[in-house]
Amino acid sequence: MSDLLEVALGIMTAVGGFIDIGDLVFATQAGAQYGFQLLWVVVVGVVGIAVYSEMSGRVAAIAGRPVFDLISHRTSRPVGLGVLIASEIVNVMTCAAEIGGAAIILRLLFGLPYRWLLVVVILALVSIVWFLSFDMIERLFGLGGLGLLIFTVAAVALHPNWGQVVTGFVPTINHATPLTFAYFVVGLFSAALMPYEVYFYASGAIEEGWKRQDLTLNTITVGIGYGLGSVLVMALIMFAAKLFIPLGIVPQVVGTAAFGAMLPFAKAGLLIALIGMLFAIGGASIETCFAGAYNLCQFFDWDWGKHKKPGKVPRFTKSWLIIFAAALAVIMSGIDAVKLTEYAVIFSVAVMPLTYLPILLVAGDSKIMGQDANNRLTNLIGWFYFGLIMVAAVTAIPLMILTHMGQG
């Protein structure tokens, strides 16, 4: 029974923790501009992140090796250092965007000054990370993020045309504005496959001491948890399509997404949505910060782990504190959180290939993984997705420039 509860909690945590500010921004903008036409990208993206998270979790459980350990050992030192620097820049950018997003949500809830709330957010996050265990942090933010389910209820309550919804799962090209459409395809795909997610997931597996017997939990968490989490992203696209297209609204600020719950359910829906967004974005800011600290420690072979007391792992503790401080400095500079999110998502594709390739190579290496190495089908899917990741990596920045960040 307790095992079942553990699995259920794991799934709920994965669902609630699936959404971050990148998903909120890209999904609502995509729905507002292209209706249901981009739903298929969510499916492609979630299968990709599930495949690679499952592999990284399996490698962590069997070989005891997190992602950046694989990167540093599968590439030469200068290349590994280059990937580390690039991934740290993206992690800090993403963390800054998430902190900014959390402060905006608090401002929408309480109406207090933004800059003060940035400080409140960072103090709250540092306190939570300092005092709560890894499990507690995951549960707190994952379960709090379930408030986002209000968007799923709202998407249904708005009575979408289900025939059009189904059509949205068929891959298509928009001939009227093909470049902007392609930008959103790449943006949604990249938001689903943000590298910090696998850095955090694999390191978390090691934090929780996963062994071979946890492989089923690994498969269930990524399969069901991520699958259900992607329903939330689809709901964001669906309500944005239903609500914003007729009004000509293209969301430009984080709070616009909350209309999706406010219009059908008034104040109660608004508050549930904002609280869900606060926990989802707050949780993502911790994940990105930890991902950065894990990467640093794993690359330089420093002792790390949230399960250890802060004083026992001083370099790890300093790393996450410095990343939070750097992220606060970035967002305090006055940069717009939504713009920063878009930059972070698009630039993250530059580090994607050299993040995912080592995972694929090690997960398929029977000398390291033994009988738990990738089978042919998993390898095939992994290489197929690596091809998609390369296409996204090559096209992301040109599309961002050519479409002025999706504005046409």
Next chain:
Amino acid sequence: MQSSDRPVANSRVAIIIAAIMLPAVLTLALASRPSSVGPAELKPQIGKLVSLASEGRLLAEQSSQQRTTRAFAKTQTDMLADNTDQLDQSLNQMSAKATADIKSKLTVASGLTRQLKSDLEALSRDPTKATGDLKVLNQSATALEQSL
């Protein structure tokens, strides 16, 4: 390094990095050429104006019906006003490079943007009146967008 780790060859890494960087650098070089501002460049900005006015109207409507909280309405209005300021700035920057056929439309767009700012400022004082004003402004902006 673990004994069974086989490093990815540096040449392959170089190919991956080049494949990512080259198109980005080339696009940046091509896109950074100075160009004039025509209807195609103006239309997305007017689209933004339509979006801001429409969202403002929706917010005013929800406020007048007391379906939203005061903090949400105030904060969201402030953020829409900030975006309106940014839009005003980009329209001003465009005017120097604007082609003759869009100069008058650019002037109309700038006027509507300033009107939007004023309507958003009035939203918290009288959301019912703001609903009507923003509806009219939204219609004007939509007509301008369709004329491009």
